[in-house]
Amino acid sequence: MHVDVVIVGGGMVGATLARACLQAGLHTALVEARPPSPDAGTGPFAQRVSAITPGAETVLRTLGVWSGVTARRVCAYRRMHVWDALGGGEIHFDARDVAEPRLGHIVENDVLIAALHEQLEGCEVFCPDTISELETKPERVRVRLTSGRVLNASLAVAADGARSRLRGLAGIGFRPRPYAQHALVGPMHMDRAHGACARQRFLPNGPLALLPLPDDWVSIVWTTTPEEAAELAALPEAKFADRLVAASEGVLGSVRHVGPRAVFPLVGGQADVYVQPRIALVGDAAHVIHPLAGQGVNLGILDAATLAESIAGRRDPGRIGVLRRYERARRGDDELTMRLMEAFRYVFGSRLAPVVRLRSLGLSWTDALPPIKTRLTRLAMDIAGERPRLARGLML
Numbered sequence: 001m002h003v004d005v006v007i008v009g010g011g012m013v014g015a016t017l018a019r020a021c022l023q024a025g026l027h028t029a030l031v032e033a034r035p036p037s038p039d040a041g042t043g044p045f046a047q048r049v050s051a052i053t054p055g056a057e058t059v060l061r062t063l064g065v066w067s068g069v070t071a072r073r074v075c076a077y078r079r080m081h082v083w084d085a086l087g088g089g090e091i092h093f094d095a096r097d098v099a100e101p102r103l104g105h106i107v108e109n110d111v112l113i114a115a116l117h118e119q120l121e122g123c124e125v126f127c128p129d130t131i132s133e134l135e136t137k138p139e140r141v142r143v144r145l146t147s148g149r150v151l152n153a154s155l156a157v158a159a160d161g162a163r164s165r166l167r168g169l170a171g172i173g174f175r176p177r178p179y180a181q182h183a184l185v186g187p188m189h190m191d192r193a194h195g196a197c198a199r200q201r202f203l204p205n206g207p208l209a210l211l212p213l214p215d216d217w218v219s220i221v222w223t224t225t226p227e228e229a230a231e232l233a234a235l236p237e238a239k240f241a242d243r244l245v246a247a248s249e250g251v252l253g254s255v256r257h258v259g260p261r262a263v264f265p266l267v268g269g270q271a272d273v274y275v276q277p278r279i280a281l282v283g284d285a286a287h288v289i290h291p292l293a294g295q296g297v298n299l300g301i302l303d304a305a306t307l308a309e310s311i312a313g314r315r316d317p318g319r320i321g322v323l324r325r326y327e328r329a330r331r332g333d334d335e336l337t338m339r340l341m342e343a344f345r346y347v348f349g350s351r352l353a354p355v356v357r358l359r360s361l362g363l364s365w366t367d368a369l370p371p372i373k374t375r376l377t378r379l380a381m382d383i384a385g386e387r388p389r390l391a392r393g394l395m396l
């Protein structure tokens with residue numbers, strides 16, 4: 001079979017790219033190892049959630065996907081409260097300060113994936129299947145799948161996550177940055193209403209985020225040392241609840257129900273290049289960033305929107321000149337976000353008294369400076385700066 005674009009990996013980023021390529025009129029194939037969950041958004045809350053920015057939401061709306069998310073399950077948040085356990089500084093963000101109805105949404109990953117996959121009419125979907133071989137010629141790329149199918153394409157895109165097999169087969173290097181931190185995640189039912197507020201407390205070992213879900217559940221992302229994460233995951237529910245209440249200063253009262261917990265090791269890193277002839281990388285296959293500010297999938301969705309815009313209407317979408325436009329538009333942005341997160345991680349991970357004092361002052365000063373805070377909020381929401389057409393609500 002010959003297609004314009006074959007995308008390997010149909011997670012949140014790969015499936016967004018597939019939908020965008022279809023909108024651009026490109027003959028598209030998608031290869032995904034794991035079928036989407038048929039009952040996403042029903043039953044217990046999933047362990048993995050993402051904070052989706054209004055900018056990424058606009059991409060998904062413009063692609064006709066967002067209604068499938070809201071029809072399932074999603075929680076908007078209008079406020080954010082960040083505070084420092086050691087130094088006492090704090091900062092509040094409110095959507096009203098930037099004249100927006102909300103700062104973002106918390107979406108279960110499975111919900112977004114299910115909503116995307118139901119909008120892939122016209123796409124050649126190979127699922128469950130994986131890539132086994134790659135052959136690149138000057139005029140096309142050939143992808144062999146584990147099932148034995150062979151796909152010829154003008155362009156092959158790696159959207160198969162941090163340990164991308166396509167990236168490896170293409171010989172593109174990836175510089176990992178191990179963080180020596182693990183994240184414990186899971187849904188928790190709290191005693192007090194969260195009031196559509198996302199909360200994050202910086203603890204000595206790393207941040208604890210309490211992300212609002214419907215019905216006063218929250219999804220926690222507790223970043224800490226590997227040892228503490230393992231200890232917390234193994235605690236009986238009642239003891240874990242006590243630790244969570246102490247770590248969150250009881251801001252949402254006691255824990256009514258402890259949902260299933262899971263631990264993920266955190267790594268960061270960036271691919272040496274995002275493109276080479278007939279190959280492009282998007283999402284975590286291109287860059288993995290610390291979940292501290294909930295930016296990974298949002299950057300990935302902007303990658304997908306930008307790549308689709310760069311190749312839309314091109315006779316040969318795999319030509320390196322076309323692909324370089326995408327790399328130029330995205331690499332710097334991703335790198336800046338990654339460095340900012342590294343700096344935050346350093347500053348908020350420090351126990352040195354002067355650093356602790358300065359960071360707390362920094363938080364409180366920024367809180368008291370509305371113009372700076374407004375600018376920061378708009379940037380974090382992906383509604384400022386240069387954005388691809390889809391993120392501005394414009395079709396391809």
Ligand SMILES: Cc1cc2nc3c(=O)[nH]c(=O)nc-3n(C[C@H](O)[C@H](O)[C@H](O)COP(=O)(O)OP(=O)(O)OC[C@H]3O[C@@H](n4cnc5c(N)ncnc54)[C@H](O)[C@@H]3O)c2cc1C
Pocket residue numbers: 008009010011012013014031032033034049050051052129130131159160161162164165166183185221264282283284285291293294295296297298299300
């Ligand atoms: C604890 C934690 C919390 C996070 N919270 C947030 C947040 O709030 N907001 C945010 O923006 N980001 C967050 N992130 C980051 C976010 O989860 C990732 O950036 C995002 O999942 C990347 O999406 P992706 O589609 O590029 O890759 P992945 O989600 O890794 O998806 C890759 C897909 O490719 C498939 N695949 C893999 N290999 C193959 C193969 N060989 N062949 C075919 N298919 C294959 C997989 O099945 C999968 O579906 C968080 C990360 C962590 C660890």
